[in-house]
Amino acid sequence: MTESDVESLLRRPDIAAIEADNFPKHTPLKGVLLNDTRIVRFRAGDIVVREGDYGNSAFLVLEGSLRVVLAPELPQSLLGRQQTGKKGFFEALSQLWTNSTVPEVRDISRYQGQGLRGGSDSANARVFLQDVPAVLDRHRTAKLEDGALFGELAALGRVPRTATIFAEQEATLLEIRWQGLRELRKYDEGWRRMIDQRYRENALKTHLQESIMFSRLDENALQSVVDKVLFETYGAFDWNVAFQKQRQSGNAKEPVIARQGEYPDGVLMIRAGFARVSVKHGNGERTLTYLGAGDHFGLGELYAAWKNPDIPDIALYTTLTALGYVDVIRVPAPILEEHVFPFMEQPTSTTMDIASKPVADDAMMEWAVEERFINATRSMVIDLERCVRCDDCVRACASTHGGNPRFRRHGRTFDNIMVANACMHCADPVCMIGCPTGAIHRTVETGIVVINDLTCIGCATCANSCPYNNIAMVAIRTKDGHTIADPNTGKPIFKATKCDFCDSNPGGPACVRACPYGALRRVHFREFNPAGAG
Amino acid sequence: MSQRYSAVPVTTFCVLSAAVFGLTAWAARDTWENLGNPAILTGYTLFVLMLLLGFLNARKRLSMLPVGRASVWLAFHVVAGILALAMFWLHTGTIWPVGLYEQVLTGLFYLVSLSGIVGYGLSRMLPRRLAQTEIEIIFERIPAELAEIREKIEALVLECTEKTGSDTVAQHYIGTLSWFFARPRFRISHIVGGDAAGHWLRGPGSAASRYLNDPERAYFDQIIELGELKCLIDRHYACQELLKKWLLVHVPLAMAVILVAVWHLILVNVYAL
Numbered sequence: 001m002t003e004s005d006v007e008s009l010l011r012r013p014d015i016a017a018i019e020a021d022n023f024p025k026h027t028p029l030k031g032v033l034l035n036d037t038r039i040v041r042f043r044a045g046d047i048v049v050r051e052g053d054y055g056n057s058a059f060l061v062l063e064g065s066l067r068v069v070l071a072p073e074l075p076q077s078l079l080g081r082q083q084t085g086k087k088g089f090f091e092a093l094s095q096l097w098t099n100s101t102v103p104e105v106r107d108i109s110r111y112q113g114q115g116l117r118g119g120s121d122s123a124n125a126r127v128f129l130q131d132v133p134a135v136l137d138r139h140r141t142a143k144l145e146d147g148a149l150f151g152e153l154a155a156l157g158r159v160p161r162t163a164t165i166f167a168e169q170e171a172t173l174l175e176i177r178w179q180g181l182r183e184l185r186k187y188d189e190g191w192r193r194m195i196d197q198r199y200r201e202n203a204l205k206t207h208l209q210e211s212i213m214f215s216r217l218d219e220n221a222l223q224s225v226v227d228k229v230l231f232e233t234y235g236a237f238d239w240n241v242a243f244q245k246q247r248q249s250g251n252a253k254e255p256v257i258a259r260q261g262e263y264p265d266g267v268l269m270i271r272a273g274f275a276r277v278s279v280k281h282g283n284g285e286r287t288l289t290y291l292g293a294g295d296h297f298g299l300g301e302l303y304a305a306w307k308n309p310d311i312p313d314i315a316l317y318t319t320l321t322a323l324g325y326v327d328v329i330r331v332p333a334p335i336l337e338e339h340v341f342p343f344m345e346q347p348t349s350t351t352m353d354i355a356s357k358p359v360a361d362d363a364m365m366e367w368a369v370e371e372r373f374i375n376a377t378r379s380m381v382i383d384l385e386r387c388v389r390c391d392d393c394v395r396a397c398a399s400t401h402g403g404n405p406r407f408r409r410h411g412r413t414f415d416n417i418m419v420a421n422a423c424m425h426c427a428d429p430v431c432m433i434g435c436p437t438g439a440i441h442r443t444v445e446t447g448i449v450v451i452n453d454l455t456c457i458g459c460a461t462c463a464n465s466c467p468y469n470n471i472a473m474v475a476i477r478t479k480d481g482h483t484i485a486d487p488n489t490g491k492p493i494f495k496a497t498k499c500d501f502c503d504s505n506p507g508g509p510a511c512v513r514a515c516p517y518g519a520l521r522r523v524h525f526r527e528f529n530p531a532g533a534g
Numbered sequence: 535m536s537q538r539y540s541a542v543p544v545t546t547f548c549v550l551s552a553a554v555f556g557l558t559a560w561a562a563r564d565t566w567e568n569l570g571n572p573a574i575l576t577g578y579t580l581f582v583l584m585l586l587l588g589f590l591n592a593r594k595r596l597s598m599l600p601v602g603r604a605s606v607w608l609a610f611h612v613v614a615g616i617l618a619l620a621m622f623w624l625h626t627g628t629i630w631p632v633g634l635y636e637q638v639l640t641g642l643f644y645l646v647s648l649s650g651i652v653g654y655g656l657s658r659m660l661p662r663r664l665a666q667t668e669i670e671i672i673f674e675r676i677p678a679e680l681a682e683i684r685e686k687i688e689a690l691v692l693e694c695t696e697k698t699g700s701d702t703v704a705q706h707y708i709g710t711l712s713w714f715f716a717r718p719r720f721r722i723s724h725i726v727g728g729d730a731a732g733h734w735l736r737g738p739g740s741a742a743s744r745y746l747n748d749p750e751r752a753y754f755d756q757i758i759e760l761g762e763l764k765c766l767i768d769r770h771y772a773c774q775e776l777l778k779k780w781l782l783v784h785v786p787l788a789m790a791v792i793l794v795a796v797w798h799l800i801l802v803n804v805y806a807l
Contacts (some may be wrong), residue, residue, distance in 0.1 A: 089599065
């Protein structure tokens, strides 16, 4: 972005409408446009955003026209995603003799015709639709033209994109990073109103209905709740970058969302991300539990205040802090008193029961929160008191992945538990943010995070983003062991690799099956019980 | 932190093994009473058991197939191994036979059984000991880690000599400590759970401490601290090496037993029947 680009942007009516005077001196509008936006050009057929992807930016159409795919969804193969069914018994067995002794062998003929543009340059790489007219014939689409804004909810709310959008003809877009979007929403009334309004219209009602608190409300009551809730975000969208530094230095700073002892003015519903619930203990904070998407905070205190109006000054029992980036919906107390409390029973809170236990009892959970392993849905946990370090798990992994293991039997330890360096298939997959071709994605069927080797351009965005170092970049080779080089640059071609939970292999993860001592498990940290059956 | 694991497979295999042994013993007795040769029945049963025991090794190469959990296979292997021992005695009717060939076969069979029992014991005992070191290290990385420790110590020794102008620490390192840091030491002690390494480090290893002034002692304390870390790495080396290498005894012996048993089977079928 150059100064002249900013000047020409400011001449556009939609940008000129932003009240620059409302922006503080340290964050002027020009600065936001200069540092947090860029102009991106798309050719006909280029996919701008894919349904299911995570993104950290919104787009404003400056020129040209785009299409939003409404129904039916585009096939996964057109989106640059993996299309692999489960291997059959004999196909799986054939790996016994087809696996190569040379590491990371690839058949480069398979990379042809993948609908990729832009080579290995992550800024310009795109997956494109090769037959736009056919897509328009077979799918119902809506047009987006000059001045249309899209992608802001996914960028601010850390939720997957809800639709695929592609360029119907040459188009120029303004890409606004989440930081810029946050500033625009913060300092410009028009943008705030627009973004909030869209959220209320598109996602909020569904989200509230999913909560047990509001599930019984009729349409009118629900609408009145929708109109009055507030949206808040805490922490940095790219928390993983700071987290890696903090992990080394050990002085993590967590934004406080609500503090113990303060008056609760509303229930906080976590829409995305994670938050820590803690109480003062000695000279520190003791973690009691953590909250994720769909959980709420402060309901017990508010209910007690409503039920016992004679008791003065009911305060929050615990503190809530953001673990990374948290998207919160604040439901004001009067709304709850009108629509929820009269129809619900006294909520049961287990947090104070936890507080009455010895601190040693929840040291494991404290550690898991500290290390952000709470993000894991399929973490590889090894019981070191049972593991004989035979590496059968590593060999099993290699045998199901062409002779290449996709994890390291090494990692952070606590007591006798090790969380190995294997992809955890996170609830908040920061690795998926910024992949230029959508090669890293969740499978529709299982929700497992996989990488499509055919559309991975080796830019390492995912590997650099993963806060747990669970993605490895590998140089690919021919069958005779020669490194494959990019014909244009002469440099070795790299691909991102990681555990895919044996998604295409029959029988689930081979590592778990291969452990002779039952030491290895794949666990969701929410349900993880170190003393559980193996 | 203790862990509870399902005992269902083990219990099931124990019941099945007892049933197999009971049935075979009853059938052998019945054959004997009917003037038949019970050794044929018990021998073939034993041979089939040996082949089944060998399948655990084959299963390791079939990780890509959903052929059941290796932990269940191991439970079967252990129980079937004990059954094989009982079946062996039922078959031979003695602890030590008289023929040379049979003695070789028996000797090999006992060695396989013994190495299996010892290996199983080690695999239950040593991981706990390793977990208690509170460090975790991949076996193949240990030489590199030790080299790194040596480099750090030599840098400390040089710096100490330069900064203090005294070579007491350097002399002690060359004369005494370098032996300890050269490669993994005190393996037996680490395996049996002793603290000979720590004892040596606090004794001969720290003998020079009394001749040092404060600045030298600050360096020396760092060296001893690295020595304590090396003790933990040595423990990992000793235990992990044993956990890996007992199989190099057990598996070849098991293959030898099967080969000798096949020859025994051929001889019996050709000459004794």
